[in-house]
Amino acid sequence: MAKKNPAQPVTLQPDLRKKNRSQMSLAMRRLMKNKTAILGLIIIISLILLALFADVLFDYDEVVIKQNIAEMRQPPSLAHPFGTDELGRDILARVVHGTRVSLSIGFTSTLLASLIGGTIGAVSGYFGKRVDMIISRIMDMLLAIPGTLLAIAIVAVLGTSVTNLIMAMVISSIPKFARITRGAVLTVKDVEYIEAARAIGATDRTIILSHVIPNCMAPILVEMTLNISFAILTISGLSFLGLGVEQPRPEWGAMLSSSRTYIRDYSYMALFPGLAIMVTILAFNLLGDGLRDALDPRLK
Template sequence: MAELAKNTSDIVKVNSEAEQTPAWKEAWRSFCRNKLAVVGLGIVIFFIIVAILAPVIAPYSFKDQELSKRLLAPSSENWFGTDDFGRDIFSRIVYGARISLTVGFFAVLGSSIIGTMLGIIAGYYGRWVDTIISRIFDIMLAFPSILLAIAVVAILGPSVQNALIAIAVINIPNFGRLVRSKVLSVKQEEYIMAAKAVGMKDARILLRHILPNSMTPIIVQATLAIATAIIEAAALGFLGLGAQAPTPEWGKMLADSRQYLVQAPWTLFFPGLAIMLTVLGFNLMGDGLRDVLDPKMKQ
């Protein structure tokens, strides 16, 4: 009996400690158990630090030209070599991290805010409101995303800012449809019906109940969408519709160097590697967040 009582006491103690553990700590522990997700987080943090400390890390200015040093191979003086204008590729990649991450973060921020608002309105009110918003999403999704982005930039004009706007626009339907489907299930919960029964206003229900309970898929989608946005920004830059010279955007660097593929392959290799690693980091981190935050994945 004494041993049974001791075991019971230990079980109660463990359960009590588990209940006292904050949810975010448990989520962080689960995230850390996913080694690939931790690697992805490390890559993302590395590029963020590089972007913030670009003036300190870069040995040269990204726009300094020295034609006598054009297309030099990687060396101790120029770690990643030089391009066709004699500019240091390492410095341009370091400064380019600022452009790519800025476009990725703010494009996804804008699309997530607008898409979430439209998705919540469509899912909560339904009927003709849902029909109109859903048809708008369907029309936007009917076009290949890169073609829609090209159309937006063609209207606004080629620049980094307009590329950011275009990428934000084409990602709105992804967030809108995701949030709409979540809201359709959440609004059927008993606590939402109880809030309506006591006369709570719609705005308060949306902000205090619907939105907080729809944040999990939004966070996961946003993390994965940043990777997609970086690729789309590079694609627009490659086509000459994004950043303009001498801005050191990775896609633009690839476009400017493609004619030197055989003569100076490092001019394409290092910008392409930077894009690949950044996108890989966000994808791995997003997969880890999905595993932690999605109840279906936990099961």
């Protein structure tokens, strides 16, 4: 009697990779057709370049930090396109260096929050039952507290520093990523390719990391983009209240706070930091809306 060859394990990974590539290329084509999203992307890239080359454009110690009483509160001119503040420091230089502070905190806090919150949400949605109930109730309690208020409370307890500010933003953003990831996992955990992975003996860890999370990235990416704008706005608000980045380090909210005394006579001191906050948040919101439309599988 001829010996039968053992059946080879079935894997859908090549087909999944091909499908993911086609979906990604389709999403990119949709994104490129969205003019407002591309505008937001161009602004964000410009801001990132400004943050990276801030030291090349303006010397930090001489232009940004050093006080020059002889040139204080000068209106915009060729020498100082954005004018000078109450201590004679160039506002343009401080806005440019403030871009580095705001973007670094926004990107770092959002990345950490998405990693922690995404992991918590994936575990909650995948295992379900008691694990899901416990995690969901904890996230519900955190979501019951407004994010900005929670960040203020954390910074007030831990103290004002960049590290504590990032920690506050991470803690206040984790519940959003956990809930979004949990919802996305619930929609994919019982589909055919997950069942096939279980059938060939894949561990839960492998299934979550290799199959579940990659197919849940669309809503997570959109939320990351929108959360950066929320983080920047919250950072500026905390700095305006004196709970964020400390002087003399340039930060847009702190610049607004120090200029409010002179806003009637020297409105430009508050105008340019305020415009920087508005343009940055608008750019991330435009890109986030564009990503949401591009990654929506219901759109053709």
